[in-house]
Amino acid sequence: MHPPGSTEIASQAITFMAALMLVLQLLMIPQRMLLATIRLFAIQSFLLAAIAAVVAYHHQASHVYVVAILTVVGKVLLLPWLLNRLVRRIEIHQEIEPLLNAPASMLLGGGLTLLGYVVARPFTSLERLGHNTLAIALTLLLTGFFLMINRRKAITQVLALLTVENGVMLAAVALTTYGMPLVVELGIFFDVLVAVMVLGILVYRIRENIASIDTSQLNQLKG
Amino acid sequence: MLLLTPILLAPLLAGCLCLAARSVRMMEALGTAAFAATLGLGIALAHQVLARGAVTEWDEFLRADALSAWMVLLISVVSLSTMLYAGRYFRRDQETGMATAGRVREFYALTPLFGAGMFLVVLSNNLGVMWAAVESTALSSVLLVALYNRRTSLEAAWKYVILGSIGLALALLGTVFVYAAACKNQPDSIPSFNWSYMMSVAARLDPHLLKLAFVFAVVGYGTKAGLAPMHTWLPDAHSEAPSPTSAMLSGVSLKIALYALIRFHILASACLDSGFSRNLLLVFGLFSMLLAVPFILVQRNLKRMLAYSSLEHVGLICAGIAMNTPATIFGALLHMGYHALAKPVLFFASGNIHQTFHSLEFRLIGPGVAKVLPGTALLMGLAALAAIGLPPFGLFLSELTIVSGGLASGQTVATVLILAALLGSFWGILQHLSRILLGSRKQGDTTQDARPADGLPAMAMLMAALAVFSLWLPEPLLELLRQGAQLIGGKP
Numbered sequence: 001m002h003p004p005g006s007t008e009i010a011s012q013a014i015t016f017m018a019a020l021m022l023v024l025q026l027l028m029i030p031q032r033m034l035l036a037t038i039r040l041f042a043i044q045s046f047l048l049a050a051i052a053a054v055v056a057y058h059h060q061a062s063h064v065y066v067v068a069i070l071t072v073v074g075k076v077l078l079l080p081w082l083l084n085r086l087v088r089r090i091e092i093h094q095e096i097e098p099l100l101n102a103p104a105s106m107l108l109g110g111g112l113t114l115l116g117y118v119v120a121r122p123f124t125s126l127e128r129l130g131h132n133t134l135a136i137a138l139t140l141l142l143t144g145f146f147l148m149i150n151r152r153k154a155i156t157q158v159l160a161l162l163t164v165e166n167g168v169m170l171a172a173v174a175l176t177t178y179g180m181p182l183v184v185e186l187g188i189f190f191d192v193l194v195a196v197m198v199l200g201i202l203v204y205r206i207r208e209n210i211a212s213i214d215t216s217q218l219n220q221l222k223g
Numbered sequence: 224m225l226l227l228t229p230i231l232l233a234p235l236l237a238g239c240l241c242l243a244a245r246s247v248r249m250m251e252a253l254g255t256a257a258f259a260a261t262l263g264l265g266i267a268l269a270h271q272v273l274a275r276g277a278v279t280e281w282d283e284f285l286r287a288d289a290l291s292a293w294m295v296l297l298i299s300v301v302s303l304s305t306m307l308y309a310g311r312y313f314r315r316d317q318e319t320g321m322a323t324a325g326r327v328r329e330f331y332a333l334t335p336l337f338g339a340g341m342f343l344v345v346l347s348n349n350l351g352v353m354w355a356a357v358e359s360t361a362l363s364s365v366l367l368v369a370l371y372n373r374r375t376s377l378e379a380a381w382k383y384v385i386l387g388s389i390g391l392a393l394a395l396l397g398t399v400f401v402y403a404a405a406c407k408n409q410p411d412s413i414p415s416f417n418w419s420y421m422m423s424v425a426a427r428l429d430p431h432l433l434k435l436a437f438v439f440a441v442v443g444y445g446t447k448a449g450l451a452p453m454h455t456w457l458p459d460a461h462s463e464a465p466s467p468t469s470a471m472l473s474g475v476s477l478k479i480a481l482y483a484l485i486r487f488h489i490l491a492s493a494c495l496d497s498g499f500s501r502n503l504l505l506v507f508g509l510f511s512m513l514l515a516v517p518f519i520l521v522q523r524n525l526k527r528m529l530a531y532s533s534l535e536h537v538g539l540i541c542a543g544i545a546m547n548t549p550a551t552i553f554g555a556l557l558h559m560g561y562h563a564l565a566k567p568v569l570f571f572a573s574g575n576i577h578q579t580f581h582s583l584e585f586r587l588i589g590p591g592v593a594k595v596l597p598g599t600a601l602l603m604g605l606a607a608l609a610a611i612g613l614p615p616f617g618l619f620l621s622e623l624t625i626v627s628g629g630l631a632s633g634q635t636v637a638t639v640l641i642l643a644a645l646l647g648s649f650w651g652i653l654q655h656l657s658r659i660l661l662g663s664r665k666q667g668d669t670t671q672d673a674r675p676a677d678g679l680p681a682m683a684m685l686m687a688a689l690a691v692f693s694l695w696l697p698e699p700l701l702e703l704l705r706q707g708a709q710l711i712g713g714k715p
Contacts, residue, residue: 148385168399176399180351183351198362201366205377218374
């Protein structure tokens with residue numbers, strides 16, 4: 001069905017792009033400019049779309065092309081545009097000093113990558129195309145959670161959540177032959193869009209109310 | 224005749240129409256009509272499920288079995304009573320300037336959407352669509368939690384949405400793993416992700432993947448269901464939301480997430496022979512129950528205390544299902560229903576108390592609520608007695624069923640822990656509520672704008688239903704619950 005050698009090429013392309021997604025994730029850890037972080041997320045999402053496109057081309061599966069197009073429209077164009085607008089409107093451009101400083105965070109990011117690879121090891125036989133994609137997906141998840149804890153600006157937390165979602169979608173591409181069924185992909189797509197809008201509304205209201213989007217100041221509810 | 228589609232469309236339509244409606248009364252009528260319609264349709268659906276087994280529509284995209292039909296009834300009843308209560312509640316909030324007209328419209332538009340999302344969770348056949356629907360309930364309810372736009376309600380909403388999203392990302396990963404297991408079985412085609420199909424191939428799925436999937440589902444959907452230790456958003460969201468929303472969150476939304484988790488539990492126990500999923504559910508259920516007790520005992524805020532009580536009830540339902548005998552599962556399903564009738568009454572009463580005394584702190588409410596709001600105090604007292612499990616109310620019956628089922632099957636340790644937790648919260652709630660409801664007002668009490676009749680119809684309706692169903696359960700309902708319990712505990 002596939003020409004000889006094409007599986008090898010597709011597999012290597014996916015491995016390469018997944019690795020780039022990981023690199024972008026690690027670059028986000030020390031990044032403090034919000035607009036730059038948004039750009040890193042957009043490029044990472046573009047790589048995810050490209051991986052989906054390779055899968056679609058390789059299997060001649062048209063519904064996976066739809067997934068790739070949705071990813072480009074949603075996560076590469078629309079969400080970064082929305083978040084950019086939000087950053088401009090609330091006029092906060094920079095993240096404050098994170099809980100862990102940059103070198104320590106990078107070190108921890110490396111450790112989490114290692115952990116992701118160890119955890120994914122027993123499941124490598126399940127991967128369809130590409131190598132270590134599941135490991136990278138788990139690493140995106142772990143570092144995404146770390147970013148959420150380590151950063152205090154609400155927008156950075158939203159971005160961290162989105163990278164976690166990228167990780168889950170990468171796992172979906174890595175572990176299944178043709179990705180998730182189209183109706184599920186559509187559901188996830190709209191949920192993520194609405195989630196960012198809802199979070200945006202909340203960020204805006206928090207900014208209006210406490211003149212900051214530093215979530216460590218949200219600490220009155222206890223017990 | 225289509226049944227499932229109108230159940231989904233009625234609240235969806237009502238929510239959209241509320242955006243265009245002219246007056247608050249109009250929005251109220253729309254919401255009430257929508258949920259009254261779903262209640263009627265739900266009853267028809269229950270009859271049809273009993274007569275013919277699972278009902279499917281749109282090429283099996285929607286599917287309802289006994290469990291789904293039961294959940295449809297719960298969602299409809301709680302949402303309907305919320306709509307009946309909300310009218311007076313928000314009129315008063317608007318008078319005092321607590322909420323603007325825009326915020327009230329937000330409530331009436333989002334609440335039916337919240338309901339529609341919950342209906343989709345229980346009616347979708349596809350496990351991936353079920354995930355998307357759970358996420359949609361989280362997103363529609365978060366703005367409701369933030370409705371008052373206070374600093375604390377924004378904090379609660381932020382915590383709710385961030386923790387909920389993390390949880391749901393993990394649940395999505397669990398969902399992906401289940402689908403990966405199906406793909407592994409059928410490498411050359413696109414397998415269906417329908418519940419009915421997954422169950423038919425369950426025995427042939429990769430057990431390692433299923434185990435991994437279930438762990439992610441427990442943590443993920445468990446966060447949304449408020450299981451400890453992922454429950455930290457729960458007391459904040461329940462106490463900061465407007466009281467009608469608190470009632471919906473506690474009365475059904477927690478159980479909807481638990482429903483999603485139960486689906487994974489059924490699938491996992493059909494695939495894995497060991498009690499892997501059962502044991503995990505039991506641990507989380509018992510831990511939630513035991514953790515809730517100290518927080519109830521030392522609580523100083525009325526709605527936070529009720530939220531911790533919900534945590535305890537969810538833990539009990541989870542533990543009852545995990546003990547996996549026909550009696551305990553039946554008891555757990557029955558408990559879902561009784562709790563859905565009793566808890567909203569308590570939250571509605573707290574709404575009345577909040578609007579009259581302008582505080583939720585026990586200290587500031589003070590003793591003697593019964594002197595100022597006799598009707599509210601009476602119904603609240605009765606609902607509280609029901610909620611802590613006193614006879615003759617139904618929660619006593621369902622708790623007794625779970626406990627005796629646990630003892631009969633030799634799960635003594637778990638049963639004793641359940642009893643201890645029940646006793647602890649019994650004492651805590653009784654003590655707190657008797658202190659504020661009974662006694663006489665302090666000297667120099669300046670409460671002026673008491674409106675004793677507010678919100679009574681909705682509360683009385685729920686209490687009447689609770690009283691009737693405590694003494695008499697119609698045979699079709701019992702049969703529905705039996706069939707639901709059979710679905711969960713299919714294999715001993």
